[in-house]
Amino acid sequence: MDNYQAMFESSSSINPPQNSHLSLLNMMSSHAQSHGQFLQLDQKPSNGYMGLISSMENNPSLGMENNQAIGNENDAKPSKKKGEKKSKKPRYAFQTRSQVDILDDGYRWRKYGQKAVKNNKFPRSYYRCTHQNCDVKKQVQRLSRDEGVVVTTYEGMHSHSIEKSTDNFEHILSQMQIYTPI
DNA sequence: CGGATTTGACCAGCGC
DNA sequence: GCGCTGGTCAAATCCG
Numbered sequence: 602m603d604n605y606q607a608m609f610e611s612s613s614s615i616n617p618p619q620n621s622h623l624s625l626l627n628m629m630s631s632h633a634q635s636h637g638q639f640l641q642l643d644q645k646p647s648n649g650y651m652g653l654i655s656s657m658e659n660n661p662s663l664g665m666e667n668n669q670a671i672g673n674e675n676d677a678k679p680s681k682k683k684g685e686k687k688s689k690k691p692r693y694a695f696q697t698r699s700q701v702d703i704l705d706d707g708y709r710w711r712k713y714g715q716k717a718v719k720n721n722k723f724p725r726s727y728y729r730c731t732h733q734n735c736d737v738k739k740q741v742q743r744l745s746r747d748e749g750v751v752v753t754t755y756e757g758m759h760s761h762s763i764e765k766s767t768d769n770f771e772h773i774l775s776q777m778q779i780y781t782p783i
Numbered sequence: 784c785g786g787a788t789t790t791g792a793c794c795a796g797c798g799c
Numbered sequence: 800g801c802g803c804t805g806g807t808c809a810a811a812t813c814c815g
Contacts, residue, residue, distance in 0.1 A: 712788055714807055727806070731787090740806095789812070798803085 694754045698747075710739065721745045735761050 714727035725742040737757040744750040 711786090713809095715789075716805065716807095719804070725805090738806095785815095787812105787814085790810095791808105792810105793806105793808075795806085796804090799801090 692754055692756045694752055696750060696752050698749045698751070708737075718742065732761055 709731040710728035711731045712726060713729050715724050716727070717724045721742065722745040723743045725740055728739045728741065730737040730739075737755070739756060740752075740754040742752045742754075744752065
């Protein structure tokens with residue numbers, strides 16, 4: 602898919618990619634592509650749902666009331682204390698089916714916030730990569746309807762190597778399954 | 784004791 | 800202009 606190529610390239614312009622964690626993302630994306638559940642949240646001027654909706658058209662079982670949670674696109678935050686990157690940051694959303702909220706992808710995350718979303722009774726958790734020069738963020742949210750569905754949204758690319766082995770991630774992948782509407 | 788979480792407050796963007 | 804909602808901060812707390 603050219604979309605994913607373009608996605609990684611656009612990301613590389615912000616943070617230089619490294620093969621180690623790129624392979625991890627490729628693993629997730631390639632796995633999700635076969636199920637059509639890899640959602641790219643690209644920045645759209647007026648509507649950020651384009652790619653998401655196109656993906657969700659195949660999934661009537663996914664409630665549209667939840668797409669706001671993962672489709673909300675807001676960047677360009679001026680006057681941020683720590684974030685010097687006012688540029689656009691691509692976000693990637695994974696919908697997975699798992700019993701655990703925290704999917705250990707091999708990186709160390711520090712929770713820095715938790716917010717309740719309007720259309721969800723489950724709160725959304727905000728994590729940040731615990732690295733000095735790496736402010737990659739991710740949000741973890743589970744759908745109120747399907748307790749088993751967990752949406753993980755990554756924002757940015759890691760500028761360092763992975764801490765854990767990808768074998769561990771494969772183990773995690775074997776534990777979870779990308780949500781597949783049948 | 785150090786680092787990660789928790790949790791309420793604060794702020795900014797957007798819609799009405 | 801105001802209120803709602805999402806995102807972040809930071810002090811307090813927890814836990815190893």
